[in-house]
Amino acid sequence: xxxxxxxxxxxxxxxxxxxxxxxxxxxxxxxxxxxxxxxxxxxxxxxxxxxxxxxxxxxxxxxxxxxxxxxxxxxxxxxxxxxxxxxxxxxxxxxxxxxxxxxxxxxxxxxxxxxxxxxxxxxxxxxxxxxxxxxxxxxxxxxxxxxxxxxxxxxxxxxxxxxxxxxxxxxxxxxxxxxxxxxxxxxxxxxxxxxxxxxxxxxxxxxxxxxxxxxxxxxxxxxxxxxxxxxxxxxxxxxxxxxxxxxxxxxxxxxxxxxxxxxxxxxxxxxxxxxxxxxxxxxxxxxxxxxxxxxxxxxxxxxxxxxxxxxxxxxxxxxxxxxxxxxxxxxxxxxxxxxxxxxxxxxxxxxxxxxxxxxxxxxxxxxxxxxxxxxxxxxxxxxxxxxxxxxxxxxxxxxxxxxxxxxxxxxxxxxxxxxxxxxxxxxxxxxxxxxxxxxxxxxxxxxxxxxxxxxxxxxxxxxxxxxxxxxxxxxxxxxxxxxxxxxxxxxxxxxxx
Amino acid sequence: xxxxxxxxxxxxxxxxxxxxxxxxxxxxxxxxxxxxxxxxxxxxxxxxxxxxxxxxxxxxxxxxxxxxxxxxxxxxxxxxxxxxxxxxxxxxxxxxxxxxxxxxxxxxxxxxxxxxxxxxxxxxxxxxxxxxxxxxxx
Numbered sequence: 001x002x003x004x005x006x007x008x009x010x011x012x013x014x015x016x017x018x019x020x021x022x023x024x025x026x027x028x029x030x031x032x033x034x035x036x037x038x039x040x041x042x043x044x045x046x047x048x049x050x051x052x053x054x055x056x057x058x059x060x061x062x063x064x065x066x067x068x069x070x071x072x073x074x075x076x077x078x079x080x081x082x083x084x085x086x087x088x089x090x091x092x093x094x095x096x097x098x099x100x101x102x103x104x105x106x107x108x109x110x111x112x113x114x115x116x117x118x119x120x121x122x123x124x125x126x127x128x129x130x131x132x133x134x135x136x137x138x139x140x141x142x143x144x145x146x147x148x149x150x151x152x153x154x155x156x157x158x159x160x161x162x163x164x165x166x167x168x169x170x171x172x173x174x175x176x177x178x179x180x181x182x183x184x185x186x187x188x189x190x191x192x193x194x195x196x197x198x199x200x201x202x203x204x205x206x207x208x209x210x211x212x213x214x215x216x217x218x219x220x221x222x223x224x225x226x227x228x229x230x231x232x233x234x235x236x237x238x239x240x241x242x243x244x245x246x247x248x249x250x251x252x253x254x255x256x257x258x259x260x261x262x263x264x265x266x267x268x269x270x271x272x273x274x275x276x277x278x279x280x281x282x283x284x285x286x287x288x289x290x291x292x293x294x295x296x297x298x299x300x301x302x303x304x305x306x307x308x309x310x311x312x313x314x315x316x317x318x319x320x321x322x323x324x325x326x327x328x329x330x331x332x333x334x335x336x337x338x339x340x341x342x343x344x345x346x347x348x349x350x351x352x353x354x355x356x357x358x359x360x361x362x363x364x365x366x367x368x369x370x371x372x373x374x375x376x377x378x379x380x381x382x383x384x385x386x387x388x389x390x391x392x393x394x395x396x397x398x399x400x401x402x403x404x405x406x407x408x409x410x411x412x413x414x415x416x417x418x419x420x421x422x423x424x425x426x427x428x429x430x431x432x433x434x435x436x437x438x439x440x441x442x443x444x445x446x447x448x449x450x451x452x453x454x455x456x457x458x459x460x461x462x463x464x465x466x467x468x469x470x471x472x473x474x475x476x477x478x479x480x481x482x483x484x485x486x487x488x489x490x491x492x493x494x495x496x497x
Numbered sequence: 498x499x500x501x502x503x504x505x506x507x508x509x510x511x512x513x514x515x516x517x518x519x520x521x522x523x524x525x526x527x528x529x530x531x532x533x534x535x536x537x538x539x540x541x542x543x544x545x546x547x548x549x550x551x552x553x554x555x556x557x558x559x560x561x562x563x564x565x566x567x568x569x570x571x572x573x574x575x576x577x578x579x580x581x582x583x584x585x586x587x588x589x590x591x592x593x594x595x596x597x598x599x600x601x602x603x604x605x606x607x608x609x610x611x612x613x614x615x616x617x618x619x620x621x622x623x624x625x626x627x628x629x630x631x632x633x634x635x
Contacts, residue, residue, distance in 0.1 A: 131512070135509075135513050138513055142604055143603055145601050146599075146601060146602065146603035146606070149580065149599075150603075
């Protein structure tokens with residue numbers, strides 16, 4: 001049966017929906033095809049080839065030549081296009097030739113079908129428009145999602161807040177195809193980035209006053225703002241740091257490249273919100289880290305106040321502990337913990353009476369038993385600090401000897417945690433080479449000799465050998481630091497050995 | 498205007514990609530599965546094939562295998578793949594010069610890649626692994 005109506009559309013959904021409909025009355029099928037080439041000099045047959053497969057032949061005989069004729073102005077009877085073009089076929093076909101994506105309904109000799117088709121068409125067009133709306137939204141969501149998926153692994157590799165902020169700004173600048181970008185920080189300072197992400201200058205002709213105005217609006221409302229200023233489009237948003245410190249980010253691009261869209265605003269908003277969250281987390285983390293440092297410093301100061309003789313001892317042992325630990329290939333985090341353990345190893349001495357701690361000359365056995373309590377006391381002092389959990393091993397066991405002759409538990413060899421074995425060597429070396437209330441300092445050579453003789457007995461062999469390697473390298477590579485940390489405190493000490 | 502064939506079994510994603518590429522000035526032909534896409538490539542020529550990997554029937558990799566030898570894809574192939582098995586898929590695709598974009602895909606990235614492939618400048622050598630159709634490169 002020959003079709004009496006043709007619907008020509010490039011919308012796949014319309015094709016699918018209308019393609020299966022038979023018109024009431026005589027049951028004539030609708031022909032549905034794609035008209036992508038009306039404005040193209042190609043013969044109609046090519047246009048027909050992209051028609052819905054099953055009805056290609058029907059269209060070929062009825063549809064396309066008809067539309068071509070219409071476009072050329074040779075037809076003007078009963079036809080319509082969706083509401084925009086009531087004047088008929090000819091105009092509708094021309095619209096399509098100009099790239100209008102909407103469909104044309106063509107009726108061939110059966111005007112009674114026009115209403116039915118027109119009604120269906122209207123309905124489907126409506127649905128299509130809704131659908132397009134959803135699709136647009138989805139495209140934007142995809143863009144956002146993607147950006148965030150990309151950002152997460154990149155940011156995860158960064159631990160410095162400034163680096164994270166720089167990465168975010170680069171993303172925003174790229175995303176918005178901005179030619180420059182500036183940040184008005186919470187202290188009122190301006191910084192500019194050029195299109196390569198390098199430090200730049202403001203583009204000429206911008207009014208600083210107006211930029212301030214945009215920045216303060218964003219600061220007060222926390223909402224994304226767009227503005228136009230002397231041939232530049234501005235998009236401004238807030239990047240919120242800890243303590244509500246707001247950095248206002250302003251992206252600029254020349255107006256001839258087009259205004260910023262609602263999509264640009266949404267994307268920027270989500271990147272800045274997400275990025276702000278990451279930055280605040282990172283800042284919190286940095287603060288906690290700093291707090292740990294400060295607590296350590298405060299505790300070390302407490303030991304030094306108690307025992308003047310050991311002044312500087314904690315610092316040197318902390319330093320040596322890290323130096324030796326580096327020989328064991330530990331991670332940065334492990335090295336940090338190890339250094340803290342070295343710094344705090346004698347914290348328990350706070351609990352030892354000064355009369356014993358600072359007593360000149362030899363200690364009695366009873367007095368020495370009191371001194372031997374300091375690792376346990378140190379352990380008890382630090383135990384409540386959860387983030388020092390790994391420091392405890394070093395503090396508690398730094399007087400254990402591999403041959404089992406140490407205290408408090410008399411552990412052997414590998415039973416002693418590595419951090420404690422390292423501290424033991426560092427502590428012994430510094431004690432030997434420092435003046436004590438009961439004796440003068442030993443020379444370095446004598447101290448090395450004592451440690452070497454003790455290897456495998458009171459000194460862990462591995463840790464001691466690591467110490468010789470690391471300390472040798474240190475003296476050679478950093479003579480100034482060596483002088484400041486080790487030699488100055490020995491200046492007045494004559495070698496008694 | 499470049500002719501782009503999009504093979505994707507999810508009708509919504511297919512519609513989304515088609516809409517986006519059309520808006521960026523391309524002529525888009527849609528295929529709802531690998532078999533349909535292969536038939537189209539055998540019969541016609543395209544500048545770019547954009548394909549999903551997981552499809553019923555011929556999957557994306559089999560589709561690429563089938564179409565590369567026809568020489569009917571002139572400029573290049575873009576593969577959209579699930580972000581989570583991205584690495585593995587990349588490996589399997591390494592024998593061909595294809596662009597891989599993780600899903601959910603970034604629309605702007607897709608058009609960037611397609612635009613680059615279809616850019617007017619043809620001075621660049623044809624991609625390795627393709628048998629270029631000489632008649633279309635003139």
